[in-house]
Amino acid sequence: xxxxxxxxxxxxxxxxxxxxxxxxxxxxxxxxxxxxxxxxxxxxxxxxxxxxxxxxxxxxxxxxxxxxxxxxxxxxxxxxxxxxxxxxxxxxxxxxxxx
Amino acid sequence: xxxxxxxxxxxxxxxxxxxxxxxxxxxxxxxxxxxxxxxxxxxxxxxxxxxxxxxxxxxxxxxxxxxxxxxxxxxxxxxxxxxxxxxxxxxxxxxxxxx
Amino acid sequence: xxxxxxxxxxxxxxxxxxxxxxxxxxxxxxxxxxxxxxxxxxxxxxxxxxxxxxxxxxxxxxxxxxxxxxxxxxxxxxxxxxxxxxxxxxxxxxxxxxxxxxxxxxxxxxxxxxxxxxxxxxxxxxxxxxxx
Numbered sequence: 586x587x588x589x590x591x592x593x594x595x596x597x598x599x600x601x602x603x604x605x606x607x608x609x610x611x612x613x614x615x616x617x618x619x620x621x622x623x624x625x626x627x628x629x630x631x632x633x634x635x636x637x638x639x640x641x642x643x644x645x646x647x648x649x650x651x652x653x654x655x656x657x658x659x660x661x662x663x664x665x666x667x668x669x670x671x672x673x674x675x676x677x678x679x680x681x682x683x684x
Numbered sequence: 685x686x687x688x689x690x691x692x693x694x695x696x697x698x699x700x701x702x703x704x705x706x707x708x709x710x711x712x713x714x715x716x717x718x719x720x721x722x723x724x725x726x727x728x729x730x731x732x733x734x735x736x737x738x739x740x741x742x743x744x745x746x747x748x749x750x751x752x753x754x755x756x757x758x759x760x761x762x763x764x765x766x767x768x769x770x771x772x773x774x775x776x777x778x779x780x781x782x783x
Numbered sequence: 784x785x786x787x788x789x790x791x792x793x794x795x796x797x798x799x800x801x802x803x804x805x806x807x808x809x810x811x812x813x814x815x816x817x818x819x820x821x822x823x824x825x826x827x828x829x830x831x832x833x834x835x836x837x838x839x840x841x842x843x844x845x846x847x848x849x850x851x852x853x854x855x856x857x858x859x860x861x862x863x864x865x866x867x868x869x870x871x872x873x874x875x876x877x878x879x880x881x882x883x884x885x886x887x888x889x890x891x892x893x894x895x896x897x898x899x900x901x902x903x904x905x906x907x908x909x910x911x912x913x914x915x
Contacts, residue, residue, distance in 0.1 A: 604774050607767045615752075617704075618899065627766035629686050630777060633720075635766060637758065646895040655898050666761050668687070668754035670720075673704070703853065705806075717790070721820070727856075736832045737800055737808050740863040741856030745791060747820060750804070750853045 603628050606679040611636075614675045618644040623667065632671030639664045686773050690766065691716040699724075700755040701746055707735055709744065720748035791816040794857060799824070802853045808832070809845060810858070820849030831877045833884055837869050838877035 596602055606625050613621040613634070623636030643660045691713065700710040701722060711724030723745050729738045794813055801809045801824065808831070811824030824845040831838055872880075 600774065604771060607770055608763075626761070626763040627686060627690070627770045629770070629773060633687050635687075635690075635756070635761070635763075637761075637763065644899065646898045655894060657898060657902055664753075664755055666756040666758040668756055670748075670751045670753070672749065673752055705804075705853065709854075715790075733835075736835070736837070736869055737802065737830070738856065740858045741800060742859035742862055744854050744856040745794065745820075746854050747849070747852050749850070 600628075600630065602679060603632070603677060606677075609680050611680065612678040613669065614677075615669075616673045616675060619673075621667075621669065629671070632674045632677070634669045634671070634674075636667050636669060637665065639667045685718070686766075686769050687720060688716065688718050689769075691720065691722070694756070694760060697757055697760055699757070701751055702753040702755065703746070703750050704752045705750070707738070709738070709746065711744075714743070717748075720751070722746045722748065722751070722754075791820065791822070791855070794855065798858045800830075800856045800858055801847060802856070803847070803851045804853055805851075809842075809847065810839075811845065813855075817849075820852055820855075822847050822849070822852075822855070831874075831881055832869070833877060833880040835869050836872045836877060836880060838872050838874045840874055 594605075596605070603625070607628075609625060610622060611625050613623075613636075615621060620642045621636060621639055622642075623639035625634060625636055627635040641662050641664065643662075645658050645660055646655050647658045648654070649656050694713050695715065697713055698710065699713050700708055701724065702708045708730045709724060709727050710729070711727035714723040714725045716722055723743070725743050727738070727741060727744055729735050732739060791813070795815065797813060799811065799813050801811075801822070803809070807829065809824060809827050809829055811827035814823045814825050816822045824847060827842045827845040828839045829842055830840075
């Protein structure tokens with residue numbers, strides 16, 4: 586197989602999966618109970634990344650006013666363009682491909 | 685080196701650096717180095733009451749390793765170039781590994 | 784020097800506040816630094832803030848290891864006035880207040896960990912990945 590073709594399409598090492606996810610929406614699980622969904626535009630070997638149209642979900646525990654019971658709540662926020670430092674990343678999942 | 689070069693193009697622009705201890709500092713990017721340490725000018729913080737020690741700070745140096753996110757000005761980011769550079773750097777990395 | 788453009792040259796001989804990873808704050812005049820952001824502070828004081836109270840303790844000359852540093856903030860004399868709305872209390876009082884605050888935080892964190900683990904929602908609590 587042509588060397589350049591091979592480089593484009595196949596996955597030989599973990600980081601190839603990230604490369605093939607460029608310009609696609611990915612899911613990122615972060616430390617401190619945070620999750621990100623956004624379009625990947627840049628990454629490096631430390632898994633530093635730049636994502637756009639990011640939705641961040643943070644899990645917090647709050648006391649329910651009525652029942653006095655602690656419940657897990659999701660706090661969401663949107664960020665246009667975000668740099669993510671790689672040392673906080675736990676896992677990255679590419680978009681589901683149907684084809 | 686990709687992100688170091690990228691940050692150099694943002695010098696003088698306003699960014700918000702979110703630290704792993706939840707402190708968010710907004711300011712003009714003054715300089716950056718290869719560890720992605722960041723220097724900000726004319727800083728302000730969200731929730732000033734929670735971080736009284738930031739009241740008297742005008743300029744600050746942030747250690748790269750304590751950064752969680754950096755909120756970027758979307759209009760200053762060329763995603764096409766970033767994606768090309770990411771692919772290029774991945775290729776160079778692989779070449780270096782094979783040798 | 785390999786410190787690139789974000790060098791601390793401009794901060795030499797200036798009054799800085801240094802925030803460490805454990806939350807401690809030191810204020811002093813930075814006399815020198817190296818590529819690891821190790822620094823020497825002169826006339827150092829440790830300052831503890833709790834709510835709208837603070838207290839200082841004089842400590843002298845300090846060597847601070849770079850990897851414990853979160854931020855180095857240059858103190859602007861014009862902005863320093865804004866801090867005056869905080870009340871200065873004794874070192875003993877601030878220590879007690881800080882301890883109470885810490886216990887409260889710790890309790891909240893423990894409750895969160897317990898609830899999350901019981902719900903099977905996170906692996907952070909098992910792997911103890913949270914050290915900052």
